[in-house]
Amino acid sequence: MAKYRVVITDYEYKSLQIEQDVLAQLDVEFVTSAQCRTEEEVIELARDADAILNQYAPISARVIQNLNNCKVISRYGVGVNTIDLDAATHKGIVVANCTDYCIDEVADHALALLLASARKVSLLDAYVKQGVWEYKKAIPIYRLREKVLGLVGFGKIPQNLCLKAKALGLRVQAYDPFITSEIASQYEVELVDLDTLCQSSDFISVHVPLNPRTQGLISTKQFSLMKREAIIINTSRGPLIDEQAMITALQNSHIAGAALDVLEYEPIRPDNPLLQMEQVILNPHVAWYSEESEQELKGKVAQNIVDVLSGFYPQYLANSQVKNSAALKERSARL
Structure with missing residues (x-):
């Protein structure tokens, strides 16, 4: 035995x-x-x-x-x-x-989602496959350089993402109450509160653990503060974002789009409105994988x-x- x-x-x-x-x-x-x-x-x-x-x-x-x-x-x-x-x-x-x-994998995937959203790669791919050869279907697209990436959480993965994003000319700020100013200075990142991050970021990427304190961290208030051009990216855990609040923000054009590797309920339910939104990229919880x-x-x-x-x-x-x-x-x- x-x-x-x-x-x-x-x-x-x-x-x-x-x-x-x-x-x-x-x-x-x-x-x-x-x-x-x-x-x-x-x-x-x-x-x-x-x-x-x-x-x-x-x-x-x-x-x-x-x-x-x-x-x-x-x-x-x-x-x-x-x-x-x-x-x-x-x-x-x-x-x-x-x-x-999977530090590199998740950081790479978040950056891939950011780029695909910013350049509307998936949207244009779908149109071309439908026989529509017209770049105007993707208007407007904005230059990445000097845009602001806001990182919700600044642990190992977002620190990795930060370095890669800076190479593309993005400016980076972060919200993380557990990160010291010395670490932020090392990465040349501005530490801000969550409201400021939501107000000033063009891209918001979520990287915090899921627990009772962080569940629904990004909800109605946060979406109301975001730019109409903002895109939210989540490669962490779905329930960190209040999904109904996000859906409402997308439906009302309060934000421009979302790129989600994780969702509140997985697999995604067939009646989820996100499935019908062309400004949303959905992946099946794959960011960790290589x-x-x-x-x-x-x-x-x-x-x-x-x-x-x-x-x-x-x-x-x-x-x-x-x-x-x-x-x-x-x-x-x-x-």
Whole structure:
């Protein structure tokens, strides 16, 4: 009988070979047969697990209360909004993620959405394929140089995007109450409040984690402050934007467009008005993806589990307050 039982609640990958190879460092039974969607399914699967790999299935307070042996929950991705962090911390369960596997990919995708929106690439492509060869269908298009990119959040991904945007001649400002003036100065970025950012930006790109404080961060007030030429871009999490407020702003031409890799409900519902708006670009939550980033993610989230089951805090610890109750060593203790 294996020493540890590791379960994966759900996944959308073709293969789990990378995870299996990493977990092979330990004596592990790796349970991969489930695709949980509900709390009840997760409880049934993971009740006696030592570790959980999670993608989208809900790891709520109720689920966590029913975990008898769990020491670590490792999530595919940067965000941990599928997991009740407070409940896990209270029970002494380590929550881990992977914060650096797709920095270039998401920054590149946000920039691609910005360029496609600004130059109306998708709109013109659709017209040409309909037999309409007429640039005036895209009027007006404005020069990018000296336009203002407003970054909502200024962590690793928007910092990466900032450097790429500046190379195109965009001016960059950011709203992030957790970023110091020293970091902003390093990137030659002006720190502003959210209202100022909404009022003065030509492009607004959202890059903050989803939690109760940030849900609906961009809503009716913020859209009312934006320029009519403004385009909003989201490659983070859909519920950061009040979707109905955005739809209303688009319908009333209070903003010029949107480029969205994430939505409030995924997959998008067939009756969503965004599907009928030619000024909106929609992608299926793909900004994180490259062949390299997927491989990196899979290896790192599995290594989180190996670290904890081996007695160490993982490199990507999402709930640092668990250190008050978990008896693990720091990674440096290996040396």
